Amino acid sequence: MADESATRDSLRRRRAFSLPRPMGVLPSRVWTDEELRRIRSGCRARAMEEKWNVLAEDGGDVFLCRSWTGYAVYRASFGPAEGGWRIVEAVVEGDEERYSSFGDAYDRLMLELVLSFVVLGEPAAALRAQLVDVVAERSGRPDVPPEFVLFSLLGYRSQP
Template structure:
């Protein structure tokens, strides 16, 4: 597809799938994109080969970033005009279900969002961003490992407490209400997916073009 031809959701037929568990990214890129860059971002992106693992579609002021080989939604970024010219990301969400790649680690998700837009859509080298990737990737992996360990650890008191409480959840499922213990399960599984695989900083794994500054991890 020519670079100046707009990519739409219909370009992918029914391949693109929405984010299942959207979680707000607490840290957003502070970059201001020029009006010309915003025009290019709005055209979207269709990966040309298996090394470019992202598909990007813009609808209005919202940019949707999907994994190209599964169609799964990963990021949704809402842009807003800046007084004096240019555009910036006003809000964004990341997929934290499906045992996702990212896992709701704000600094890492912020970096990846900006990296995909900069390198995949705009074709920039983004060397400064790439230099930050290995350290943030290791930090994200540690954070996700600690969460899994926390979710896998159940205190004896908690177990005894659940055993001693009478089961009053009969009919709760039919009424659409949470059943016993569901809040505890949701805190570990609902927002993070089941046992997400550790992320790595290798550009090929993340679907980023290779570069001298991108090695590591």
Template sequence: MVQKGDWKTVDLPEQTAQFVLERTLTNEDLEAIQEGHRPQEMEDKWFMYQEDGRLFLHRSWTGYCIYMVELSQTGKLCVTVNRDPEQYRETDLEQDRLMVEILLNQLIQTNHENAELMKRYMDHKLKK
């Protein structure tokens, strides 16, 4: 199981935004999320760990915390996103919503959903 101390991390800054992600997590999903993710190669951009009922998603190169997801089985996940422009330049909550979905799928091994999500993410990004 991956833990915060396994990587150089920087906590979320005071500048944040929030959104609710509608997604139901099963017990199996929560078990997979609890394992976390430690990058194995340079191309792997995320370090993810679960602590105190929250999933923390950090950029692997900088250690900056980009997302914090309050885990729940209610069908609504509260997500806090970094909005410090020195650490993270994205300002579009829809882009963030799609990225959190992609990263959750990565953790719980539902990569078949990621192809469509990645297409939507890139299409949305190109529209800006």
């Protein structure tokens, strides 16, 4: 999936935010020049098990959209940081009819996981484990199977 670039024209649909809400907590990761180049190249879902389309507009902000609905869920703006690039501003869809959030920690993890796991193809095992823990805690279902959580939120990632 990470090798298939996405542009506005390559996506069947992309719907703008209905109720953009600034994210309260941003990922602290510093991305290298090469990682940011790959993120800005984007990716698009090629199968129904893939949940995310990612694209950058004019080499700037990065949009993370659900593949089936086309809804924009996250937008991230990157700025220079020591050793590379950091997300300096981000918004999340605040309309719960379009996207349900489990809070700031959840959104921080999802944003970083879609970029790390889906776009860059990193294992991101620690982030995935944190996501399962947050969902279990916030949903009140500590017995929720990790595979279910990860598939329903992140989907599968095709090998490039």
